[in-house]
Amino acid sequence: MANAIIITIGDELLIGQVIDTNSSFIAQELNKIGISVLQRIAVGDNKQDIWDALNAAHKKSDVIILTGGLGPTADDITKPLLNEYFGGTMVINAAVLEHIEAIFKRFNRPMLAVNIKQAEVPDVCTVLFNERGTAPGMLFTKENTICISLPGVPHEMKGLMQDKVVPYLKENVLASSIIHETIVTAGEGESFVAERLKDFEASLPQHIKLAYLPNYGMLRLRLTVKGSKENEIALQQEIQWFKNKLAAQLNNIIIADKDTTLSNIIAALLIEYNLTMTTAESCTGGYIAHQITANAGSSTYFNGSVIAYQNSIKENVLKVPANVLETEGAVSEPTVIQMAKEVLAITRSKVSIAVSGIMGPGGGTHEKPVGTVWIAVANNSKVETQLLQLRFDRIKNIEITCMSAMLLLRKFIIAQYS
Amino acid sequence: MANAIIITIGDELLIGQVIDTNSSFIAQELNKIGISVLQRIAVGDNKQDIWDALNAAHKKSDVIILTGGLGPTADDITKPLLNEYFGGTMVINAAVLEHIEAIFKRFNRPMLAVNIKQAEVPDVCTVLFNERGTAPGMLFTKENTICISLPGVPHEMKGLMQDKVVPYLKENVLASSIIHETIVTAGEGESFVAERLKDFEASLPQHIKLAYLPNYGMLRLRLTVKGSKENEIALQQEIQWFKNKLAAQLNNIIIADKDTTLSNIIAALLIEYNLTMTTAESCTGGYIAHQITANAGSSTYFNGSVIAYQNSIKENVLKVPANVLETEGAVSEPTVIQMAKEVLAITRSKVSIAVSGIMGPGGGTHEKPVGTVWIAVANNSKVETQLLQLRFDRIKNIEITCMSAMLLLRKFIIAQYS
Numbered sequence: 001m002a003n004a005i006i007i008t009i010g011d012e013l014l015i016g017q018v019i020d021t022n023s024s025f026i027a028q029e030l031n032k033i034g035i036s037v038l039q040r041i042a043v044g045d046n047k048q049d050i051w052d053a054l055n056a057a058h059k060k061s062d063v064i065i066l067t068g069g070l071g072p073t074a075d076d077i078t079k080p081l082l083n084e085y086f087g088g089t090m091v092i093n094a095a096v097l098e099h100i101e102a103i104f105k106r107f108n109r110p111m112l113a114v115n116i117k118q119a120e121v122p123d124v125c126t127v128l129f130n131e132r133g134t135a136p137g138m139l140f141t142k143e144n145t146i147c148i149s150l151p152g153v154p155h156e157m158k159g160l161m162q163d164k165v166v167p168y169l170k171e172n173v174l175a176s177s178i179i180h181e182t183i184v185t186a187g188e189g190e191s192f193v194a195e196r197l198k199d200f201e202a203s204l205p206q207h208i209k210l211a212y213l214p215n216y217g218m219l220r221l222r223l224t225v226k227g228s229k230e231n232e233i234a235l236q237q238e239i240q241w242f243k244n245k246l247a248a249q250l251n252n253i254i255i256a257d258k259d260t261t262l263s264n265i266i267a268a269l270l271i272e273y274n275l276t277m278t279t280a281e282s283c284t285g286g287y288i289a290h291q292i293t294a295n296a297g298s299s300t301y302f303n304g305s306v307i308a309y310q311n312s313i314k315e316n317v318l319k320v321p322a323n324v325l326e327t328e329g330a331v332s333e334p335t336v337i338q339m340a341k342e343v344l345a346i347t348r349s350k351v352s353i354a355v356s357g358i359m360g361p362g363g364g365t366h367e368k369p370v371g372t373v374w375i376a377v378a379n380n381s382k383v384e385t386q387l388l389q390l391r392f393d394r395i396k397n398i399e400i401t402c403m404s405a406m407l408l409l410r411k412f413i414i415a416q417y418s
Numbered sequence: 419m420a421n422a423i424i425i426t427i428g429d430e431l432l433i434g435q436v437i438d439t440n441s442s443f444i445a446q447e448l449n450k451i452g453i454s455v456l457q458r459i460a461v462g463d464n465k466q467d468i469w470d471a472l473n474a475a476h477k478k479s480d481v482i483i484l485t486g487g488l489g490p491t492a493d494d495i496t497k498p499l500l501n502e503y504f505g506g507t508m509v510i511n512a513a514v515l516e517h518i519e520a521i522f523k524r525f526n527r528p529m530l531a532v533n534i535k536q537a538e539v540p541d542v543c544t545v546l547f548n549e550r551g552t553a554p555g556m557l558f559t560k561e562n563t564i565c566i567s568l569p570g571v572p573h574e575m576k577g578l579m580q581d582k583v584v585p586y587l588k589e590n591v592l593a594s595s596i597i598h599e600t601i602v603t604a605g606e607g608e609s610f611v612a613e614r615l616k617d618f619e620a621s622l623p624q625h626i627k628l629a630y631l632p633n634y635g636m637l638r639l640r641l642t643v644k645g646s647k648e649n650e651i652a653l654q655q656e657i658q659w660f661k662n663k664l665a666a667q668l669n670n671i672i673i674a675d676k677d678t679t680l681s682n683i684i685a686a687l688l689i690e691y692n693l694t695m696t697t698a699e700s701c702t703g704g705y706i707a708h709q710i711t712a713n714a715g716s717s718t719y720f721n722g723s724v725i726a727y728q729n730s731i732k733e734n735v736l737k738v739p740a741n742v743l744e745t746e747g748a749v750s751e752p753t754v755i756q757m758a759k760e761v762l763a764i765t766r767s768k769v770s771i772a773v774s775g776i777m778g779p780g781g782g783t784h785e786k787p788v789g790t791v792w793i794a795v796a797n798n799s800k801v802e803t804q805l806l807q808l809r810f811d812r813i814k815n816i817e818i819t820c821m822s823a824m825l826l827l828r829k830f831i832i833a834q835y836s
Contacts, residue, residue: 013458014445015598016441018442020442021437044455112613189527195530211463304725306725307725309723
């Protein structure tokens with residue numbers, strides 16, 4: 001079974017200035033082709049640290065993927081280091097130079113010496129042509145280990161992974177099969193689900209693992225089987241058998257039979273029942289609409305939204321009566337009911353979500369502390385509401401409100417239309 | 419100078435199913451108190467791998483922070499491993515047990531055997547009480563290394579870091595000073611800025627580093643100085659001197675003199691000039707409004723938005739004339755101008771952003787390919803527009819549109835009001 005170590009380079013990763021999304025992406029891509037990731041390591045822009053990590057990885061893994069440290073500026077030291085590690089000489093690569101020249105020409109910008117330097121590569125590497133930027137990827141081999149260096153800009157790294165690295169590794173690394181199957185549940189806590197699954201877990205063979213991945217109100221259960229490529233079909237059947245058993249046991253709380261997002265689940269339901277949706281958002285400030293429209297093709301079922309942050313918009317646009325806002329308040333059941341109904345009319349949609357709450361850190365009162373949220377979901381004949389009392393920070397409160405609202409809409413659609 | 423290694427545990431990190439935000443947060447907190455992070459390592463739920471990573475970190479660092487592997491379910495193996503590594507015996511901690519019982523009582527849920535087990539800790543550790551969940555943190559010391567194990571749930575980990583770990587490390591680890599100073603620029607590429615800063619970089623003393631952190635249209639420049647705690651005031655003065663020199667040199671492209679987000683920059687300008695804002699969003703689907711309202715206190719300057727995904731909402735709510743939509747199209751300059759103007763009136767705001775574009779992957783035409791975006795910013799007397807031609811994937815296109823729109827609004831506010 002081939003394995004890999006991912007090394008990400010950059011001081012910004014060690015001081016927490018940026019979140020490392022690159023290594024998750026790389027890990028996903030490697031897993032898909034049956035290369036299991038042993039470790040992910042982040043090191044600073046320091047020659048010795050990079051060298052040590054590379055050297056340690058070289059001893060342990062079949063594939064090493066490095067990202068970062070390839071930009072045009074002076075804090076980048078990876079390329080000369082790789083040249084030294086793999087015993088090469090730096091040379092200008094004509095194809096890369098031509099590509100960089102073309103990019104600068106397209107943007108009508110003068111080329112600088114540092115840009116020409118980006119076309120320099122060790123003569124012992126295979127150049128992985130970077131169509132999305134100026135820094136090329138590089139592939140080295142040494143003592144049966146494949147070492148691939150990619151730029152750290154996520155968009156460029158992704159292009160190279162998909163177009164060059166994955167096809168190369170598929171051809172050149174004898175990979176085993178890793179198959180994951182995930183089901184998603186909602187409404188029951190991790191320990192209660194675990195209690196229900198005690199016997200199931202005990203029945204799992206050694207080579208199949210079950211992992212619990214909780215995420216506020218939702219719980220993903222992931223089965224993983226590893227084995228040889230020749231047995232792939234048998235492994236697939238085996239894991240499917242256990243997945244069906246798992247699904248049958250958790251029948252009442254399953255919301256998806258594959259790893260997916262809640263917005264994708266909503267999208268599938270809207271398409272299935274030929275519905276259009278809308279949102280009237282106060283405290284989430286557009287986050288629910290953003291989650292829905294992050295899906296490609298959302299224009300077939302999403303019409304639009306009213307974000308009513310100020311009471312004046314709740315009153316003037318969403319027609320919440322002034323006396324309701326005064327007596328019941330902006331964060332109240334009658335307010336979200338009216339918001340949910342009116343936004344249906346304004347956007348001519350079939351179903352709606354409305355939310356109003358206090359996300360914090362300020363704005364709480366004794367009767368309505370920070371974390372108080374009212375949610376309504378509606379169609380032309382029915383409204384359902386839910387009250388939340390959250391205890392998190394602002395960003396988390398926004399995320400959980402969004403997730404809870406989508407879970408409520410999901411239930412509503414199933415109850416009303418299926 | 420004290421240093422640290424962060425070890426995150428969980429198969430989900432190695433298959434890329436979740437993005438690791440925990441270690442960025444931990445790195446930030448450690449940096450603030452002058453502990454520099456040597457490495458971040460992610461390993462799977464595998465005893466040997468965790469043991470090896472712990473052992474290697476033990477040899478290299480003064481502080482080890484582990485997260486993950488402490489939940490109630492069966493895939494968790496960290497606690498017994500730590501018990502073995504540090505030579506302890508598992509015992510029930512009365513205070514933790516009482517706390518868990520109280521949590522279950524509050525939610526009116528029956529306690530299970532696995533929950534009681536969460537109160538078990540090695541007798542050689544100091545328990546770090548977890549007010550936000552059931553899994554306690556644990557602190558071990560061995561041969562001058564401090565090893566702290568925290569639950570992987572971000573909200574719980576953060577609480578423990580801030581309330582227990584940071585105060586403890588401040589008291590017990592002799593930390594040096596690390597000072598970062600960041601300026602943010604926009605409108606000029608990394609290599610051009612680097613060219614302008616050649617002499618400046620050459621003038622930097624050995625103990626001061628300059629890093630380039632590009633992010634589509636924006637570039638953060640970070641100066642870092644390291645030294646002893648006693649010299650802190652002198653170091654602060656020194657880095658400030660270089661920061662001023664840097665700022666003077668990049669005067670025409672600076673948008674912030676500290677590490678901040680574009681939405682915070684906008685917020686500060688709105689407050690400074692006593693303005694309220696609104697958005698009329700088609701292709702960004704609420705993402706701009708979400709970015710603005712993610713800031714605490716945004717209700718003082720953000721009124722609300724209209725998300726006009728379908729043309730019917732552009733026409734009926736935002737009053738874009740049907741013939742404009744027909745002849746010029748929804749993605750056109752006259753459309754966004756009308757959207758920007760009308761949303762000012764609907765929400766009674768002082769300044770507005772309007773966007774309409776094709777985010778992909780579908781929806782492009784020969785004249786208007788995927789990535790075509792029109793942006794308008796307006797107040798009651800003036801409108802400015804910008805055309806973008808983006809070449810990224812859907813999510814990236816949404817993010818860059820949002821960032822470009824906020825940059826345009828920033829310029830507009832400064833030009834109109836300062």
